[in-house]
Amino acid sequence: MTESMGDRRVVILVLDGLGVGVMPDHPPEDAGANTLRHVDQAEGPLKLPNLAALGFGNLTDVPGVPAEQSPTAAHGRCALRHPGADTYMGHQELMGGGLDNVRLLLLADVLEDVVAALSQAGHHCEPLTPGLSPLVVDGCVLVADNIEARPRLNINVTASQDDISFEELTRIGEIVRATVPVPRVIVVGGRGFDIEDIRAYVKERTPGQIGVDTPALGVYDEHYQVRHLGIDFAVDQQLPSRVRQAGYDVVLLGKAADVVRCEGAVAENIVRTEDVLARAAEHLDAMTGGLIVANVQETDLAGHEQDVERYARMLKTVDELLPGLLDRLRPGDILLITGDHGNDPTVGHSQHTREYTPAIAYGPGISPVPLGVRPSLADIGATAGEILGVPPLRSGTSFLKEISCS
DSSP: OOSOGGGOEEEEEEETTOOSSBOTTOOGGGTTOOHHHHHHHHHOOOOOHHHHHHTGGGTSOOTTSOOOSSOSSEEEEEOOOSSSOOHHHHHHHHTTOOOTTOOOOOHHHHHHHHHHHHHHTTOOEEESSTTSSOEEETTTEEEEEOSSSOTTSEEEEEEETTTSOHHHHHHHHHHHHHHOOSSEEEEEEESSOOHHHHHHTEEEEETTEEEEOHHHHTOSSTTOEEEEEEOOOOGGGSHHHHHHHTTOEEEEEETHHHHOOOTTOEEEOOOOHHHHHHHHHHHHHHOSSEEEEEEEOHHHHHHHTTOHHHHHHHHHHHHHHTHHHHTTOOTTOEEEEEOSSBOOTTSSSSSOBOBOEEEEEESTTBOOOEEEEESOTHHHHHHHHHHHTOOOOSSOOOOHHHHBOO
């Protein structure tokens, strides 16, 4: 890789919720999880020729995605260092930022503080059910635990945009965000339901973890809007900020536009998989040197919905459109493909699953060697940082020397 640093382009493609085998420290309810294998078993054979050529079938036993004797990419798996299995935390880990400021809490643990902050801002608060934590704000917004992720990771702020604008809903979410130190406050909006419908889908997932069953409520349709409000991390020591500080372009696509922060980055919050891949290709064409982080969210949504057919369809869509990125890579460029956690739609619950994720590195000058199991998603970010010649990130170990042909 002899090109100047300023001419190099790195694409990190995050297939949200794509796991390739359960981790040893998984919770009991994730036993046996393997997102890629089980989607193939239920809807296969998947026949993902482009992903298979990169070595996806070498990561775990997937009959419909056979192992390659000579993969074209460096290939391995990443373990999760963050607790549980969470999109926001996974992306902070991936970008090389520390997780120091996080506290794991239920809404019940901080309820008094949340009520005080919202009341001081002029909002009316009342319990959804006396004695329980879910909180109704202004008669139409529910603040409650997120029950799609592990307990104590996230708090959701949910409402119908038939009752409140998404901008106003987000302002309520920002008050909650400023009050609680959990990893993520998620603002969820949709249409076609009201507070009574929300009430009907409130469940206690684990003791004390009480919130809306969002997939069952039917929010994940064409009216779905979301904002992921993350806790403050050492953003200036994360990959995108390092790249911007070095004077290069940074583009954040899909959910990455919400969960990754970088001053001066181009951010496009896109949900549709075809649009994410198309915009990544367009930005790659326009970029002289820099970083693109693109998150394919529809795989994760399919996992939450326990919709195996949709999950398989999204993987096939990614596979069909992948050459649009591969063919644009020039000497010095690299495409890194990974996930942020698993989301096995067959495991018997609608939450994320604690699984290894892919670690795929492809590009001219990249040796297609086995990478084994990397100890953290942060190794992906560290490798991208070394390719672009930026100062070391807060965490992560680069594997660039292992994959460089020269």
